Amino acid sequence: MILPPDSRSANLLIWALLFGTIALWQIVCLLHSRLPPLKTLFDLLCRWWVTRWALLLGWFWWGWHVWVRGGW
C-alpha cells in the first residue's frame, strides 16, 4: 500500500518526478538504438487482440473521463 505524503506540493513533485523519469527514459531509448522506445511497448501490446482492444478502450475511457466528465 502506497501512502502519499500529506502535502500537496510533495504529491505534485512526485507526479513531476514520475513523468520526468518516463520522459527521460524515452529520450535515452531514442538516443540508443538498442534500447526500445515507448513505441516498441505499444507494438508489443498491439500484437494480441485483447491488449490492442484494451488500449483502444483505455484511450476512449480517458477521453470520455476528461472531455465529458471533466470539471473545468
Add this chain to the structure above:
Amino acid sequence: MARSGRRFALVGAVGAYSAVAVATDPWTLHASILTAIPGIAAASYAVRRGWHRIGRDDPPLQIDQVGALGLMIWTLLVVLLTLWVLATFFSHPRSTYPTISSILNGVFDNYALRAAGFMGWLAMGWYLLRR
C-alpha cells in the same frame, strides 16, 4: 505537394473539430456526442483493419538482451505510475492528493489548451489505430 496539402487540410479539420468539441461545458449532450463520434469511428476503423481477428501477420519483434532489459524498465515505470495513480485516487481530500484528472481540470480551464488537449487525444487514438 498534394500530399502535404492533404495533410495540412486534415490537421486543420481535426483542429476545427477539437475547437468545436471543447467549446461547451462537460456533462452536456454536446460534449458526449462530440467525444463519442471519434470513439465510434475508431472502433469501426479497428474492425475494418481486422483488430478483432485473433492472429495477425506481424513480423517477429527483434529484441535482444538489452532490448528486453529496456522493456523491463518500461514495465517497471508503468507499474510505478499505476500504483501512484491508485494511491492518489483513493486518498482524500483531492486538494492535497491531486490526481492527473484534477491537475488537468486546472490546465483545461484555458480554452486553447483544452482544444490542444483534445487534438492530442485524437492524435493518440490515430497513433494506436495505425499499430
